[in-house]
Amino acid sequence: xxxxxxxxxxxxxxxxxxxxxxxxxxxxxxxxxxxxxxxxxxxxxxxxxxxxxxxxxxxxxxxxxxxxxxxxxxxxxxxxxxxxxxxxxxxxxxxxxxxxxxxxxxxxxxxxxxxxxxxxxxxxxxxxxxxxxxxxxxxxxxxxxxxxxxxxxxxxxxxxxxxxxxxxxxxxxxxxxxxxxxxxxxxxxxxxxxxxxxxxxxxxxxxxxxxxxxxxxxxxxxxxxxxxxxxxxxxxxxxxxxxxxxxxxxxxxxxxxxxxxxxxxxxxxxxxx
Amino acid sequence: xxxxxxxxxxxxxxxxxxxxxxxxxxxxxxxxxxxxxxxxxxxxxxxxxxxxxxxxxxxxxxxxxxxxxxxxxxxxxxxxxxxxxxxxxxxxxxxxxxxxxxxxxxxxxxxxxxxxxxxxxxxxxxxxxxxxxxxxxxxxxxxxxxxxxxxxxxxxxxxxxxxxxxxxxxxxxxxxxxxxxxxxxxxxxxxxxxxxxxxxxxxxx
Numbered sequence: 348x349x350x351x352x353x354x355x356x357x358x359x360x361x362x363x364x365x366x367x368x369x370x371x372x373x374x375x376x377x378x379x380x381x382x383x384x385x386x387x388x389x390x391x392x393x394x395x396x397x398x399x400x401x402x403x404x405x406x407x408x409x410x411x412x413x414x415x416x417x418x419x420x421x422x423x424x425x426x427x428x429x430x431x432x433x434x435x436x437x438x439x440x441x442x443x444x445x446x447x448x449x450x451x452x453x454x455x456x457x458x459x460x461x462x463x464x465x466x467x468x469x470x471x472x473x474x475x476x477x478x479x480x481x482x483x484x485x486x487x488x489x490x491x492x493x494x495x496x497x498x499x500x501x502x503x504x505x506x507x508x509x510x511x512x513x514x515x516x517x518x519x520x521x522x523x524x525x526x527x528x529x530x531x532x533x534x535x536x537x538x539x540x541x542x543x544x545x546x547x548x549x550x551x552x553x554x555x556x557x558x559x560x561x562x563x564x565x566x567x568x569x570x571x572x573x574x575x576x577x578x579x580x581x582x583x584x585x586x587x588x589x590x591x592x593x594x595x596x597x598x599x600x601x602x603x604x605x606x607x608x609x610x611x612x613x614x615x616x617x618x619x620x
Numbered sequence: 621x622x623x624x625x626x627x628x629x630x631x632x633x634x635x636x637x638x639x640x641x642x643x644x645x646x647x648x649x650x651x652x653x654x655x656x657x658x659x660x661x662x663x664x665x666x667x668x669x670x671x672x673x674x675x676x677x678x679x680x681x682x683x684x685x686x687x688x689x690x691x692x693x694x695x696x697x698x699x700x701x702x703x704x705x706x707x708x709x710x711x712x713x714x715x716x717x718x719x720x721x722x723x724x725x726x727x728x729x730x731x732x733x734x735x736x737x738x739x740x741x742x743x744x745x746x747x748x749x750x751x752x753x754x755x756x757x758x759x760x761x762x763x764x765x766x767x768x769x770x771x772x773x774x775x776x777x778x779x780x781x782x783x784x785x786x787x788x789x790x791x792x793x794x795x796x797x798x799x800x801x802x803x804x805x806x807x808x809x810x811x812x813x814x815x816x817x818x819x820x821x822x823x824x825x
Contacts (some may be wrong), residue, residue, distance in 0.1 A: 363739075
């Protein structure tokens with residue numbers, strides 16, 4: 348068997364080994380590869396940066412553990428930015444498994460920026476029904492969420508005083524791994540004319556590019572790369588930047604494998620009678 | 621059948637009209653209908669749970685292949701639902717701990733495994749067998765390298781080039797697809813409201 352034929356018939360466990368090493372090595376020894384902040388992430392950053400101190404931001408973190416590798420570091424970076432700017436943060440999730448991720452994200456970001464629950468931020472918890480909640484917020488947040496995640500009535504939460512609908516919210520941020528983003532665009536941005544920023548997984552990001560040029564979405568943070576760019580903009584070295592080293596190496600390994608596979612195929616088919 | 625069609629037409633037409641009527645009374649009606657929607661969602665959840673139970677119960681009863689997994693599913697459904705109803709799902713509750721210690725790592729692991737399978741599949745499937753496949757292959761490799769930090773390390777212009785690919789050819793195609801999907805959704809909705817499309821009612825006898 349020639350070398351080229353051996354490459355074509357490579358055991359998939361070898362590929363798994365390359366990928367495993369490509370992921371583990373940079374995570375253990377980070378290289379801190381260069382990261383350029385793209386205009387979409389810069390736009391998201393600048394939208395938050397432009398808000399005056401004390402503005403109210405609604406953050407919907409609509410994701411579950413399967414996509415937490417991309418969206419959790421993104422959530423922490425965006426939350427930390429809001430806290431640094433002294434914005435009032437109202438967090439919700441429209442996914443049943445969301446609270447288990449939103450809570451630690453809020454806790455990590457709040458601890459890092461020395462913020463307190465109920466005074467600087469609140470977590471309203473999970474509510475079912477995308478459209479119902481989004482349209483309902485146009486009427487009354489209290490109708491949708493009479494109490495927060497910890498069963499505290501909204502009227503007893505200091506930062507919720509005078510906040511009861513989109514009219515009292517300055518910016519909506521949706522960090523999602525699903526079509527929830529489509530509904531936020533339809534309702535929060537288009538129907539209630541709220542400024543909207545999206546954070547999505549990498550595979551979804553390009554679906555929302557058209558909404559950036561139509562200004563229905565003011566900024567877009569896409570995948571781990573977007574999160575790493577946001578971290579860089581914030582001068583942080585978090586999980587996203589650490590993860591980008593691993594992602595870079597794995598992409599290179601896959602690209603090399605693809606090129607090698609095609610070269611081997613080309614040589615073997617030319618040799619064949 | 622006629623009653624179902626009449627309900628569909630009335631509710632569909634009413635909701636479209638309410639979307640465009642800013643009057644407060646119209647919006648109050650809209651809010652009330654949305655409350656009903658929440659109740660329907662809750663019932664859908666119950667229906668889904670019953671359906672899940674029935675499917676797995678049949679599997680266990682007939683001892684079909686993989687039936688022990690069905691036992692695990694049913695046990696988990698009963699225990700987690702029971703604990704949630706009994707103790708709540710707040711911070712520190714048993715449901716919250718089960719979520720953080722079982723569900724969360726399992727879901728992450730499942731997704732993490734994808735990287736290995738995608739790498740293996742890419743090696744075998746990305747073959748330049750014709751012009752279209754070659755085009756896909758070249759674009760995929762360029763995007764894979766250009767969209768990560770190492771791309772910039774290899775060539776300064778790489779990120780800019782991939783940005784152009786995303787902003788020009790990709791965006792044009794995405795817009796075309798979005799317009800097509802939008803028109804398709806409007807046409808399907810109209811067909812349902814006007815009773816032309818009736819498959820959602822089930823097979824007529």
